[in-house]
Amino acid sequence: MADVAREAGVSGQTVSRVVNGRLNVDQATRQRVLDAMRTVGYRPNSAARALRYGQFRSIGVIMGVVSTFGNSRTLDxxxxxxxxxxxxxxxxxxxxxxxxxxxxxxxxxxxxAVDGVVILIEEHELDQSEVEVPDGLPVVVISNPRSGYPMVDTDQAQGAELATTHLLELGHRTVWHLSGPPHSYAAERREQSWRATLRRHDRQAPPVVVGDWSAESGYVQGMKLCADAAVTAVFAANDQMALGLLRALHELARLVPAEVSVVGFDDMAEAAHFWPPLTTVRQSFAEVGRRAVDALLAEIESGERHVVSVKLPTTLVHRSSTAPPP
Structure with missing residues (x-):
């Protein structure tokens, strides 16, 4: 750092401010210090800084399947x-x-060497045994309500209620459900809320068909489900399965929404460009990620764990895939 200070013509304290990301350095001086760092080949030693300041400025993320839409958006x-x-x-x-x-x-x-960990795993397998977290390590979980740690998630139950109520208010006698995989907390809560909403409206819950979040599973299950002429409204547990379901309906020559209405969940960017554009439940992955990081940093900085549950609201986005029954 002394070499950098001499090269840049500044004090060692100024170099320290730049290295540690402090804002009280003007842009021209900051750039001069950064140029000097490159010239002399200096890189901050994160281990030494951690020993001095007690933090590594690093967050670990433990997650399951990265390729699913929800997980990838939340990780982003x-x-x-x-x-x-x-x-x-x-x-x-x-x-x-x-x-x-x-x-x-x-x-x-x-x-x-991380300062804290975000866990993005919702599978039920984690209920079968206690996971021992290293002493003193701050942890925040996303989606798993049974972890015993601070939790941030979308209000899955509210979203499923919005979707189901919307279809009932259009006049459909009942709503069929294309659920996510049984090991998923999100799928479980959406299905439970769908059932509860039908009960509140004194409607019979039809048998559930189960997908795996993929468009392919939506198509395969849709071909079976929608061959039944009694099916006039389907709530799919995510937009990707709804996409496969729409393809099945087109191939079965069942008009959407004139004969069958479809609602998804997520409001992925492509949902507005499905044919027809998909009515869906919007959840904010950006807000879930931000609130999880805020909760973790608060725990890191305070050294105290407060087991709280944050549920972020959803909204129904009404597009062209829903209408009153024929």
Whole structure:
């Protein structure tokens, strides 16, 4: 750092401010210091800084399937929120979300020195055994309400209620449900809320058909479900399955929404460009990621864990895929 200070013609204190991301350095001086750092080949030693300041400025993320739409969008949001706060991200995917796999992920993150961990795993397998978190490590979970740690999630039940109520208010006698996989907390809460909403309106709940979040499963299950002429309204647990369902309806020559109405969940950007444009439940992945990072940083800075549950509201986006029954 002394070499950088001499090269840039500034004090060591100014170099320290730039290295630590302080804002009280004018832009021209900051650039001069950064140029000098490159000239002399200086890079901040994160381990030394951690020993001095007690923080690594790094957040670990343990997550299951990265390729699903919801997980990838949430990870994007966590990363953006962390970077905005001056933190880096260390991603630790687990192939099978068992307690043993998660414990292994914690061990690997502990070796890489993180200040806290966000867990983005919603599978029920984690209920089968207690996951032992390293002492003193701040943790926030997304979606898993049974973890015993601070939790941030979309209000899944509210979203399913909005979708089901919308279809009933259009005049449909009941609503069929294309659910997500049974090991998913989100799928479980959406299905439970769909059933509860039908009960409140004194309607019979038809048998559930189960997908795996993919458009392919929506198509396969849609071909079976919508061959029944009694089906006039379907709530799909996510937009990707709704897309496959729409294809099945087109191939079965059932008009949407004249004969069958479809509602999805997520409001992915492409939903507005399905044919017809999809009525869906909007959830804010960006807000979930931001609030999870805020909760984790609050725990890191205070050294105290407050087990709170934050549920973010959803909204119904009404497009052209829903209408009164024939």
């Amino acid at each position: 949001a966590i990363t953006s929120a962390a970077v905005a706060k001056g933190y880096s991200i260390t991603l630790m995917p687990v192939t099978r979300p068992t307690p043993g796999e998660v414990m292994g992920a914690f061990s690997r993150l502990d070796e890489q």
